[in-house]
Amino acid sequence: MRKKKCELCPIACTDISICMGFSLADSPIRTYRNYKITHISIEKIGFYHYYPGSSAILVVTSGCNLLCSFCPEHDTVFSFSREKKSLNTLLSRILNLAERMGCHMIAFYCNSILDIDLMKSIREKFGYYKIVTLTNGFISSSHMIDYIKIVDAILLRIFGFSEETYSRITPFPDAYRYAREFIDVAKNNNKFLEVEFYVIPGITKEREFLYFLEFLREVNRDIPLHVRRFRPNFVELERRPTRTEVLLHYYNIARKYLNYVYADLWISPYSDTFCPNGHLLISRFGWKVKKVYIKKGRCPICGVEVPIVA
Ligand code: SF4
Numbered sequence: 417m418r419k420k421k422c423e424l425c426p427i428a429c430t431d432i433s434i435c436m437g438f439s440l441a442d443s444p445i446r447t448y449r450n451y452k453i454t455h456i457s458i459e460k461i462g463f464y465h466y467y468p469g470s471s472a473i474l475v476v477t478s479g480c481n482l483l484c485s486f487c488p489e490h491d492t493v494f495s496f497s498r499e500k501k502s503l504n505t506l507l508s509r510i511l512n513l514a515e516r517m518g519c520h521m522i523a524f525y526c527n528s529i530l531d532i533d534l535m536k537s538i539r540e541k542f543g544y545y546k547i548v549t550l551t552n553g554f555i556s557s558s559h560m561i562d563y564i565k566i567v568d569a570i571l572l573r574i575f576g577f578s579e580e581t582y583s584r585i586t587p588f589p590d591a592y593r594y595a596r597e598f599i600d601v602a603k604n605n606n607k608f609l610e611v612e613f614y615v616i617p618g619i620t621k622e623r624e625f626l627y628f629l630e631f632l633r634e635v636n637r638d639i640p641l642h643v644r645r646f647r648p649n650f651v652e653l654e655r656r657p658t659r660t661e662v663l664l665h666y667y668n669i670a671r672k673y674l675n676y677v678y679a680d681l682w683i684s685p686y687s688d689t690f691c692p693n694g695h696l697l698i699s700r701f702g703w704k705v706k707k708v709y710i711k712k713g714r715c716p717i718c719g720v721e722v723p724i725v726a
Contacts, residue, residue: 424529425481426556426594436496437479437530446533448506449496450478452489455517459703462550463610464678464689465640465724466569468698469705472521472548473514475534477506480527482552484575485585486652489525494650503534511542526550526573529559535566553595554588560601569608569725572598576620577628584619585652596631603635608725612642615658615666625666629673637674638723643667645680676723691715691722698724 421428422440433440439447458470476492487493510522522538524531528549535547548569555563564570572595576582579589602609613628614620632639643666645658660681667679667686679686682702689698695717699706709716710724 423556424532424559425554426590427481427588428556433479434483435479435481435527435530436494437477437481437527446503446530448477448501448503449499450492451501451506452476452492453510453513455513455519457703458521458523458548459700459705461523461548462571462612462642463548463569464642464687464698464700465610465676466548466608467521467546467726468689468708468724470521471517471519472523473510473517473519474523474525475506475510475531476525477527477531477534479530480552481529482527482554482586482588482591484552484650486646486649486655488647488649490650493525493527503537507534507537510538514545520544521546521548523547524549526552529555529563532559532563532566539566551598552591553598554591555594555598557594557597560598561605564602564605564607567607569610570602571610571612572602573612573614574628575614575616577624577631581616581619581621581624585616599632599635599639603639610640610642612644613666614644614646615663616646617656617658617662620666622666622669625669629670633673638676639674640676640678640723641670641674642678643670643680689722689724691718691720693718693720697722 421430427434439445454474456474458472476489480493522545528551546568549567550571553572574595575585582592583589645663647657663679670677675692687700691697695715697710698708714721
């Protein structure tokens with residue numbers, strides 16, 4: 417008898433799930449071997465245009481289909497306890513914390529495609545919660561729309577814009593094509609989207625970044641872009657962090673292409689929001705919102721409409 421494939425991501429496992437999130441016998445069943453649930457600010461998760469100054473319950477679960485060499489959450493994502501937790505156990509812990517904190521937003525980490533059933537349960541039974549996700553975009557084309565429709569807001573984590581770059585950080589070089597497709601599908605479905613791009617020393621090439629910016633500008637120059645600093649982690653401990661001057665070089669390039677660009681720095685102006693005419697809309701210090709100047713969705717000075725959900 418032929419074994420059934422898991423069709424959630426392009427790897428399409430038949431025997432042992434590479435992501436280690438599913439037990440594949442005849443049907444894909446999610447197993448939770450580890451998880452972490454915390455209450456943090458939406459800015460710390462990475463969103464700057466979705467309810468600025470609010471907070472969310474962030475859920476990180478075990479397993480991932482991209483296996484990045486510098487996964488910041490590898491302690492949870494790739495460490496498995498013997499004890500398996502059920503979806504219902506996890507769900508009740510998430511909701512308990514959300515209730516205790518008076519929080520109406522639940523966020524999932526960039527392996528969130530593995531949590532699609534959990535997100536569906538929240539959507540179906542507890543529809544008053546907003547679901548926001550980070551994602552690596554490595555989702556099979558047939559499931560992308562399904563995923564996009566369940567969630568309210570998305571932050572796409574992108575590590576480069578070529579097979580060559582992806583081949584340096586993950587065993588799946590063509591994952592970048594899916595991340596690219598994801599941007600198109602999300603925008604075609606009018607989904608709220610922010611994007612973060614990692615500048616990785618010794619790997620990221622300026623030419624590739626320009627190509628990415630041209631692509632993003634073509635889709636919509638109002639998509640917020642976060643230029644992220646690489647930090648050594650997991651098996652990438654030898655590589656140095658991205659130097660600030662390199663980060664700012666990429667930030668300055670991106671500003672020529674897009675209306676809303678941020679750099680991974682705590683100080684103004686890199687974490688502040690300005691309208692396309694240069695007027696201050698939100699001042700921040702790191703992940704803290706100091707003041708919001710927007711009036712009725714518009715810049716208070718020039719009146720331009722701003723793509724911020726608040
Ligand atoms: S996609 Fe996210 S969770 Fe998965 S390995 Fe990469 S950084 Fe970790």
